[in-house]
Amino acid sequence: MNPFLKKVQEALAARGYDPGPIDGRDGPKTRKAVTAFQQDSGLDPDGQVGTLTENRLFTEQLSRISFDGDGSTAHFARAEFACDCGGAYCDGFPAEMNLELLLKLEALRNALNVPVMITSGVRCPQRNAEVGGVPQSQHLFGQAADCYAPGIPIATVAAIAESLGLLAIRYEAEGFVHLAV
Ligand SMILES: [Zn+2]
Incomplete structure (x- = not known):
């Protein structure tokens, strides 16, 4: 079980994709969900969670705590x-x-x-x-x-x-x- 992959699966599910069981294990359903997310996001649909895909997946969560869009967050400049x-x-x-x-x-x-x-x-x-x-x-x-x-x-x-x-x-x-x- 890979904790990072589990978070990826959670983020995919929260966005309406079906990564299969949220178990932190790689599998065809998770790959397919990653690929679909990449296609919808204009990213290279290789099914791999690289830096670009990771940032895009978690950006929405970050934007909830970002207050000025310059990279500062609520409590950190x-x-x-x-x-x-x-x-x-x-x-x-x-x-x-x-x-x-x-x-x-x-x-x-x-x-x-x-x-x-x-x-x-x-x-x-x-x-x-x-x-x-x-x-x-x-x-x-x-x-x-x-x-x-x-x-x-x-x-x-x-x-x-x-x-x-x-x-x-x-x-x-x-x-x-x-x-x-
Ligand atoms: Zn330096």
């Missing part, structure tokens, strides 16, 4: 996720933030009911190397964000993030949690 090289190596967004991650950060923020402070969002390769990130860090692709919530234990933030389906790595001593999709 787009700039909070910019690469912090300060313009030394990139323009701040060598990659866009993953929509599903933004959606879940909003859900996390709402569950905690306190501000969630982003300490690292997108990183360009040079900045990633400078801060000691692993070579294939998810920060390079907008698929990870480091954060903390003032007054709330790292363990609590991590546990709630995991309940939302995020991958959480606890950095207790450093005082932040790495969250990724």
